[in-house]
Amino acid sequence: MPVLRCTKKERLKGVQIHRPFVYGSIAKPLDPSNRPPGISPEHTHQWSVFVRGVNDEDISYWLKKVQFKLHETYTNSSRMVESAPFEVTETGWGEFEVQMKLYFVPEANEKAQTLWHALKLHPYVGDIEGQKERRDPIVSQNFEEIIFSEPVEPFYDILTSGPPQPARGKGGKGSKQATLRKQGERSAEIPYANSEGNPFSQKEEAMELDRLREAMKTVHGMIKEERGKLAGKEKVMEGLRKEGAGQPGK
Ligand code: SLL
Numbered sequence: 001m002p003v004l005r006c007t008k009k010e011r012l013k014g015v016q017i018h019r020p021f022v023y024g025s026i027a028k029p030l031d032p033s034n035r036p037p038g039i040s041p042e043h044t045h046q047w048s049v050f051v052r053g054v055n056d057e058d059i060s061y062w063l064k065k066v067q068f069k070l071h072e073t074y075t076n077s078s079r080m081v082e083s084a085p086f087e088v089t090e091t092g093w094g095e096f097e098v099q100m101k102l103y104f105v106p107e108a109n110e111k112a113q114t115l116w117h118a119l120k121l122h123p124y125v126g127d128i129e130g131q132k133e134r135r136d137p138i139v140s141q142n143f144e145e146i147i148f149s150e151p152v153e154p155f156y157d158i159l160t161s162g163p164p165q166p167a168r169g170k171g172g173k174g175s176k177q178a179t180l181r182k183q184g185e186r187s188a189e190i191p192y193a194n195s196e197g198n199p200f201s202q203k204e205e206a207m208e209l210d211r212l213r214e215a216m217k218t219v220h221g222m223i224k225e226e227r228g229k230l231a232g233k234e235k236v237m238e239g240l241r242k243e244g245a246g247q248p249g250k
Contacts, residue, residue, distance in 0.1 A: 009109060009152050010152065010153060011150035011151065011152055012150055012151060012152075012153060012156055013150060014150070015149075015150055015151060015156065016147055016148070016149050016150070017147070017148045017151055017156065017159045017160070018145045018146070018147050018148075019059070019062055019145065019146050019148070019159065020053075020054050020143065020144070020145045021051060021052065021053055021054065021059055021063070021143075021144055021145075021146065022050075022051075022052055022053070022054055022141050022142065022143055022144070023049075023050065023051045023052075023100060023115055023117055023141065023142055023144060024049070024050065024117055024139065024140050024141025024142055025047055025048065025049045025050070025098070025117060025119045025120060025138075025139070025140050025141070026047065026048050026050075026137050026138070026139045026140075026141075027045045027046070027047035027048075027119070027120060027121045027137065027138045028045060028046050028047070028135065028137045028138075029044060029045055029121075029132070029135040030043065030044060030045060030046060030091065031135065036091065039091045040091075042093045043091040043092055043093050044092075044093050044121070045091065045092060045093070045121045046089065046090070046091045047089070047090060047091070047092065047119060047121065048087050048088065048089040048090075049068055049087060049088050049098045049100070049117060049119060050085065050086060050087035050088075051063070051066050051086040051087070051100060051102065051115075052084075052085065052086065052087070054143070055195070057163065058084065058163035058164070059084070059163070060083065060084045060163075061105070061158055061159075061161075061162070061163045061164065062104060062105055062108065062155075062158065062159060063084075063086065063102060063103070063104060063105070064082075064103045064104055064105045064106070065080060065081060065082045065083070065086070065103045066080075066081050066086040066100055066101065066102055066103070067079070067080045067081075067099075067100070067101040067103070067112075068080075068081065068088045068098055068099070068100055069098065069099035069100075069101070070088070070090070070096070070098060071092075071094070071096040073092075073094075074090065074092070092121075094121070095118065095119050095120060095121050095122070096118075096119055097116050097117070097118055097119070098116070098117045098118075098119050099114060099115075099116055100114070100115045100116070100117060101113070101114045101115075102114075102115065102146075104155075105155070105158065107152070107154040107155045107158055108148070108151070108152070108155045108158075109152045109155065110148065110151075110155070113146065115144070117140075117142070118140070119140075120138050120140040121138060122138065123136065123138055
């Protein structure tokens with residue numbers, strides 16, 4: 001079969017790009033006195049299965065759609081979710097394995113990838129009886145990282161540009177970032193400050209740089225001190241050598 005080659009489809013050798021995301025489920029026992037209308041009397045829980053960004057970050061710039069395959073007891077058990085939020089909400093009575101097939105944006109030129117998630121309806125750790133009594137939601141989720149190995153260039157550009165940013169005056173007035181934002185273009189910029197569960201921010205980065213600068217100062221000080229010691233020792237050696245040269249040979 002002839003192989004069609006297009007420069008745009010060329011893979012970037014040696015490049016690997018990781019994108020984190022979270023997948024899993026949340027289930028809530030139904031309140032018998034307040035059941036959603038029209039559901040089967042056997043159903044005990046309402047649940048959602050999902051694929052989302054860490055901290056709910058937009059992942060739709062690289063993830064196009066997700067196919068959720070439910071247990072065959074569900075009508076239309078194969079559910080294609082074509083846009084974010086990538087999730088399916090249902091009611092039911094039993095736990096089962098949900099298949100999630102991740103389809104990437106067309107520029108990716110990547111095959112879909114399949115994940116499995118065990119839907120959890122019942123508490124299985126901690127104060128099980130208390131959780132049941134309070135009808136606590138049962139969350140079961142996993143952090144995952146997808147590795148795009150040697151991506152094609154257009155996809156590399158998409159991945160490194162990050163999700164489209166809302167126009168906000170974060171970059172200085174007239175700065176390149178501010179201009180990009182105004183135009184509603186993409187930015188790979190991390191948030192200015194930390195938020196709960198997200199320790200990656202410009203502020204943290206600046207603090208880390210300060211810590212590194214301080215550490216460099218200490219290391220330079222140590223090098224200077226060691227050099228001083230070495231110079232002293234070399235002087236002593238030189239003296240000994242001279243003394244040795246003055247002695248008659250054996
Ligand atoms: C079990 N192996 O026996 C599992 C199967 C299937 C759960 C669980 C269907 C709801 C409906 C439903 O909850 N299926 O009838 O629409 O625990």
